[in-house]
Amino acid sequence: MNQVDKQIMETGVVPVIKLENPERDARPLAEALCAGGVPAAEVTFRAAGAEEAIRRMKAARPDMLVGAGTVVSAYQVDLALEAGAQFIVSPGLDVDLVQYCQEKGVPVYPGCTTASEYQAALKLRLEVLKFFPAEQSGGLAKIKALAGPFPQFKVMPTGGISLQNLGDYLSCPVIAACGGSYMVTAELIGGQNWAEITRLCRQSREIVEAVRK
Numbered sequence: 001m002n003q004v005d006k007q008i009m010e011t012g013v014v015p016v017i018k019l020e021n022p023e024r025d026a027r028p029l030a031e032a033l034c035a036g037g038v039p040a041a042e043v044t045f046r047a048a049g050a051e052e053a054i055r056r057m058k059a060a061r062p063d064m065l066v067g068a069g070t071v072v073s074a075y076q077v078d079l080a081l082e083a084g085a086q087f088i089v090s091p092g093l094d095v096d097l098v099q100y101c102q103e104k105g106v107p108v109y110p111g112c113t114t115a116s117e118y119q120a121a122l123k124l125r126l127e128v129l130k131f132f133p134a135e136q137s138g139g140l141a142k143i144k145a146l147a148g149p150f151p152q153f154k155v156m157p158t159g160g161i162s163l164q165n166l167g168d169y170l171s172c173p174v175i176a177a178c179g180g181s182y183m184v185t186a187e188l189i190g191g192q193n194w195a196e197i198t199r200l201c202r203q204s205r206e207i208v209e210a211v212r213k
Contacts, residue, residue: 001154004087004107005128007065008156008177011040012170012208015184015201016069016158018044019053025189026056032194033184034061036201042089042179044069045076051083058084074100081106089130089179093117098124109156113137118150128154128176135160140169147174163203170211180204 008014015033019025033041039061043053045068057066067087068080077088077100088101093110101108102124111132112121121129131143134157138145143155157169158179169178183200187193 001127002107004065004067005154005176008040008087008128009154011038011065012177012212013038013166013201013204014040014042014067014156014158014177014179016042016044016179016181017053017184017189018047018181018186019050019189020047020186022049022053022056025192026053027060028192028194029184029189029197030057030060030064030066032197033201034064036183036198037205038183038201039063040065042067042069042087043085045072045080046070051079051085054080054083054085071097073097077101077104077106091130091132093120095120095124098126111158113142115146115149118146118153122150122152127152128156130179131155131157132179133159134169135165140165140172143174144172163200163207166204167207167211170208 043050054066065086068085069089071088071090087107089109091111093112098108098110109128109130112118112129154176155174156176161178161180162182169175183197188197
């Protein structure tokens with residue numbers, strides 16, 4: 001397990017961010033997340049200029065773990081790495097994309113929700129998988145079921161995670177961390193409600209610490 005894997009597991013929760021206005025919002029968002037005890041972010045390529053958001057967040061908080069999400073091409077991998085991304089997350093398992101990341105030496109977490117995808121991930125020597133979309137794909141029950149034949153993996157569920165079910169997921173020993181957008185919604189970021197983002201992060205960290213103490 002690499003250092004990025006360990007940092008993600010220690011934090012326990014990774015905000016999944018779609019940033020429409022990185023010039024305005026990247027720095028204060030990074031500060032708000034860190035103030036809430038969550039110095040980590042997955043900046044998705046669902047918004048134009050994701051690489052600029054990554055660059056600005058890293059510049060604001062060099063101590064923060066910042067990765068790129070919704071990465072679907074080698075070109076986006078290159079953009080993310082040039083901006084300073086420390087890990088790559090893809091929505092599905094693309095063997096070529098995983099191998100490209102491995103060649104670049106960057107941790108990659110592909111979305112996997114089936115036994116066939118887990119089997120392919122095993123051949124790729126992966127250790128941590130994204131489970132996406134988590135709730136829509138069977139949630140914690142399916143994660144536990146897949147852990148039977150595939151105990152090698154730690155899992156990072158994303159999709160449908162909230163404060164209400166965060167503790168349930170984290171109580172499962174195969175869960176590395178949970179990805180979530182509930183603390184970084186478009187409404188909160190658009191309204192520049194940094195105090196509320198910090199509060200939700202603190203609440204999330206309290207759940208992480210309570211479950212893992």
